[in-house]
Amino acid sequence: MRMRQAAAAVLALVALACIPASAGAVAEGSGSPPMQWLDIDLAGSNGYSIHVSVNPRRHLILQVSKEGVELEYMTRDVLPDADRVKAKLVGFGTVSVRFHRRGAVRHPSLPGCEGKRPTVQPGVVRGTIKFVGEREYTQVKVREAEAAIEEPKSWLCRYAAKFEPRPGQSDWISKFSTEEEGFYFLARKYRPGVIEGGEVIYLAETGETFKRTAGRPPLTIFRDVSVPASASTFRDAHPERLTLSPPPPFIGTGTLTRTAESVFAWGGDLAVQFPGIDPIPLAGPGLGSDYCLRETGCIRQVEYQR
Amino acid sequence: MVAVGLVVAAVLVLAAGAGQAELRRAGRFDVQRALTAGYLSLGKEKGYQLALSMPNAQVVIFSAVRTERLQDERFSGRYSVYVTRNRGSLERGVVRARFGSLGRVSLRLRPSGPTRRSDPRSGCEGGLLTARRGRFVGHLSFRGEGNYFHVASPKGNGYIAHSPRLRCEQGKAEERPPRSLRAYAAPNFVFSDEQSIALLYASTHSHGRYVGISAMHREESRPGADVQLKIVEPRRGMVTGHGAFLDGPPGTLLTSRPGAHPATATLAPPAPFYGEAAYSEEADAWTGNLGVKIAGLSLPLSGPDFHARLCVVNPLRDKDGCDFFKTEPAFIERPARPGWMLR
Numbered sequence: 001m002r003m004r005q006a007a008a009a010v011l012a013l014v015a016l017a018c019i020p021a022s023a024g025a026v027a028e029g030s031g032s033p034p035m036q037w038l039d040i041d042l043a044g045s046n047g048y049s050i051h052v053s054v055n056p057r058r059h060l061i062l063q064v065s066k067e068g069v070e071l072e073y074m075t076r077d078v079l080p081d082a083d084r085v086k087a088k089l090v091g092f093g094t095v096s097v098r099f100h101r102r103g104a105v106r107h108p109s110l111p112g113c114e115g116k117r118p119t120v121q122p123g124v125v126r127g128t129i130k131f132v133g134e135r136e137y138t139q140v141k142v143r144e145a146e147a148a149i150e151e152p153k154s155w156l157c158r159y160a161a162k163f164e165p166r167p168g169q170s171d172w173i174s175k176f177s178t179e180e181e182g183f184y185f186l187a188r189k190y191r192p193g194v195i196e197g198g199e200v201i202y203l204a205e206t207g208e209t210f211k212r213t214a215g216r217p218p219l220t221i222f223r224d225v226s227v228p229a230s231a232s233t234f235r236d237a238h239p240e241r242l243t244l245s246p247p248p249p250f251i252g253t254g255t256l257t258r259t260a261e262s263v264f265a266w267g268g269d270l271a272v273q274f275p276g277i278d279p280i281p282l283a284g285p286g287l288g289s290d291y292c293l294r295e296t297g298c299i300r301q302v303e304y305q306r
Numbered sequence: 307m308v309a310v311g312l313v314v315a316a317v318l319v320l321a322a323g324a325g326q327a328e329l330r331r332a333g334r335f336d337v338q339r340a341l342t343a344g345y346l347s348l349g350k351e352k353g354y355q356l357a358l359s360m361p362n363a364q365v366v367i368f369s370a371v372r373t374e375r376l377q378d379e380r381f382s383g384r385y386s387v388y389v390t391r392n393r394g395s396l397e398r399g400v401v402r403a404r405f406g407s408l409g410r411v412s413l414r415l416r417p418s419g420p421t422r423r424s425d426p427r428s429g430c431e432g433g434l435l436t437a438r439r440g441r442f443v444g445h446l447s448f449r450g451e452g453n454y455f456h457v458a459s460p461k462g463n464g465y466i467a468h469s470p471r472l473r474c475e476q477g478k479a480e481e482r483p484p485r486s487l488r489a490y491a492a493p494n495f496v497f498s499d500e501q502s503i504a505l506l507y508a509s510t511h512s513h514g515r516y517v518g519i520s521a522m523h524r525e526e527s528r529p530g531a532d533v534q535l536k537i538v539e540p541r542r543g544m545v546t547g548h549g550a551f552l553d554g555p556p557g558t559l560l561t562s563r564p565g566a567h568p569a570t571a572t573l574a575p576p577a578p579f580y581g582e583a584a585y586s587e588e589a590d591a592w593t594g595n596l597g598v599k600i601a602g603l604s605l606p607l608s609g610p611d612f613h614a615r616l617c618v619v620n621p622l623r624d625k626d627g628c629d630f631f632k633t634e635p636a637f638i639e640r641p642a643r644p645g646w647m648l649r
Contacts, residue, residue: 239622240563260560261530262504262523262618296622304528305378 036082038099039160040125040147044138050131052095053160060087060095062131064138069225069249069274071133076217082149089131090210090219097127099147113157120159121149134276174236176244176256178266178282178289180303182206185272185282187244189234197228202246204272206280223274225249240264240299242291249273254283256291256299264289264301336479338430338472342396344415346442346464351455358411358446360466362483363396365389366403366411367490368448370455370601376576380530382552384578386450386601389490390544399466401442406542409448415466416443426469429478433470440464452602488538491547492516497532501525503621504561505628506571506585508592508607508614515539519598519607521559521573522628525621531559533575535598537605548601550578564620571616583608585616 035056042050044064051063058077063070077087083099100123107117125147132139152158175188186203195201205224227247235243242256254270266289271279288303342363348356354370361367366389373383388408394400399415417440424435446460472479484490499505502522509518521533534551554575561571568588573596574581583594592614596607617628 239620258563259529260562261556262559262561263529293622297625299621300526302526302528 035151037150037152037158037160038082038085038125038147039150040097040129040145042129042140042142042145044131044133044140046138048133048138050138050140051160052129054082054085054087056082060085060089062089062092062095064133066275068227070223071274072220072222072224073131074220074222078217085125085127087217092133092219093129093131095127095129095131097125097129097145097147099123099125099149108159110157110159113154116153116157118150118152118157118159120151123147123149137275172294174234174291174293176234176242176289176291178287180287182208183280183282185270187234187246189231189236192231195228198233199231200229200234200246202227202229202233202244202250204250204280204282206272206274225272225274236291236293239293244270246270250282251279252283256289263304264291264299266301334476336474336476338469338474338479340471341469341480342466344396344401344464344466346413346460347462348446348457348460349462351457354450354455356448356455356457358401358413358442358460358464360392360396360401361490364392365487365490366392366401368405368409368411370450376553376555378555380553380555382550382576382578383496384550384600385548387491387547388448388544389487389547391487396466397468399438405448405544408451409446411444411446411448411460413442413444413446413460415464416440426472427478430472430474432472435467435469437465437467450601454602487545488540491545492536492538496549496551497522497534499628500626502617502628503619504531504559504571505617506559506561506573506614507616508583508585508612510609510611510613512611517605517607519573519596521554521575523559525627529556530554531573531575533558533573533579535579535600535607537600537603548603550598550600552576561616561618564618564623569616569618571618579607585614587616 037056038054040052042052044050048064048066052060054060054077058080060075060077062073065071073089073092075087075089077085079086086096088094101121102124103122106120106122108120109117124144126144128143129145130141148160150159171190171194172188173191175186177184177186179185183204183206187200189200192199203224203226205222207220207222210219229247233245233247240258244254250270250272252269252271254266254268256264256266259265265285266283266287267285268283270283271281273279286304289301290298292298344360346358348358350356354372357369359367359369368388369385371383371385373381375381388405390403390405392401392403394402401411401413404410415438417438419439422437422439426432426435442460442464444460447458449456499520499522501524503525504523505520506522507518507520509516516536516538519533519535521531523531531554532551533554535549537548539546552575558575559571559573562569568586570587571585573583578600579596579598581595581597583592583596585592591610592608592612594608598605598607619627621627
């Protein structure tokens with residue numbers, strides 16, 4: 001149950017970030033504001049890229065990324081205007097800027113979005129952008145940065161968003177997943193040549209929400225990582241035993257074994273190391289799991305009390 | 307608590323299922339014979355829900371059912387049914403039966419309120435169903451073996467229902483009731499062994515008494531095993547059936563893994579069971595001190611008289627689990643099930 005609630009919360013938050021602007025406008029009952037996004041690209045310390053965006057529903061999302069790891073800090077912009085932003089990422093910094101147009105409007109073409117070219121107004125933001133990640137894994141502090149206000153025709157056809165295509169559902173040959181409140185872990189093994197950099201993709205997602213405090217909007221942090229690895233990290237030669245040893249930022253090993261009670265136990269010391277925080281365990285007794293062989297079927301185990 | 311409902315339903319189905327009239331094929335229609343059935347709720351005694359049911363005019367069943375909630379949302383239950391012939395005329399509202407040395411009933415329904423009438427079930431026609439509610443008056447006494455319950459009066463509400471002969475579309479008529487009393491004393495198991503990936507079954511049959519115990523772990527389920535026991539035996543003019551079922555905690559059933567030979571298993575369910583038993587494929591033996599205390603009886607559930615079988619499958623190789631596993635010898639009490647065959 002707890003797992004389902006967490007999954008529902010994550011889905012709801014993702015939906016908030018992605019919902020079409022028109023729907024958001026109706027929901028907030030403030031007429032029909034234009035579907036506008038403000039995007040700001042920054043360079044953080046230690047090689048991290050930082051992208052700040054404000055969506056039509058006035059959610060501010062600060063994304064930090066490097067080598068397959070992405071961290072997302074989401075809160076609310078307290079100002080209603082598309083060209084002004086004021087938001088506090090409690091404990092991490094603030095974004096308080098005003099957008100100034102600079103240059104002509106562009107209509108860039110996007111692959112797969114023929115006929116749906118967005119309107120992009122380049123410019124700069126001036127004010128304060130300050131962000132310091134957990135344990136200072138990265139930081140940025142600027143008073144001016146290049147920016148753009150984008151009006152997409154469809155939320156899928158966003159110029160500033162970087163959608164990285166993932167291998168199709170039909171190409172995996174075996175997969176394993178587990179989840180608990182706050183995290184989801186997936187390992188998919190593919191036929192050789194389907195993905196770049198190996199035959200296995202490891203994906204971990206975590207999410208946590210800090211509730212609204214005295215007048216401050218809630219803060220949500222998503223962390224996710226997706227890394228390719230060689231087939232040798234996904235050992236499933238025995239039909240009832242699986243061993244996963246994904247590469248960094250994962251650490252340790254996870255094993256799925258059938259116990260004498262015929263329970264499929266997912267154990268080991270597998271964890272994921274996101275920047276600035278302690279490793280998050282991804283294995284342990286009592287976790288539910290789902291292990292599937294494409295041609296054969298699945299072994300499912302419900303979560304149970306430890 | 308689904309199983310609680312199931313066992314109650316099992317007892318009721320036992321009553322209802324047995325009370326259905328014989329069918330006579332008539333072209334595209336089935337004829338369902340007239341049927342009279344009755345029921346008397348006797349309330350609770352020492353934790354047992356007691357009832358007298360007449361699934362048809364010929365059979366009387368005394369039932370005692372007890373269910374309990376255990377820790378961690380687990381549950382257990384036990385039941386006893388005593389089946390004998392009705393020597394009275396149910397059509398005239400009379401139930402008269404002897405349950406050996408355990409008890410006897412001599413009752414007559416005293417109706418109260420109007421007779422209720424209702425249409426026959428969908429797909430059938432022929433007349434209205436009638437039900438007379440009221441109180442049964444007369445003599446009723448019953449003492450469970452070892453005095454595990456005792457009831458001495460027919461207090462409680464009851465009814466007698468009558469269905470006229472009906473013409474039903476093919477497949478809509480009630481199934482033919484069993485002729486033998488033994489069939490009424492062997493209700494369906496509470497737990498289905500479909501989707502089990504570990505299933506242990508042990509049974510014995512001697513001097514007319516059948517004792518069978520099964521334990522299974524269903525695919526995807528939490529640690530633990532579903533255990534159920536069924537005992538059926540004839541006793542001077544009646545047939546008794548006793549059973550127990552429980553959602554056992556971790557450690558109840560431990561087995562070797564699929565493909566491991568010789569296969570082994572141990573079964574150690576909690577009360578009303580005691581002790582544990584071990585199965586060895588190598589020795590083809592079911593040994594230990596496993597037993598059960600039920601309905602005033604204390605019975606061993608292991609030993610050389612028992613026939614034991616074990617099925618442990620890999621869900622990736624045997625998608626249907628152990629449901630294909632034909633464990634029992636020919637004298638089983640288990641009702642036949644479609645698709646129940648060896649592969």
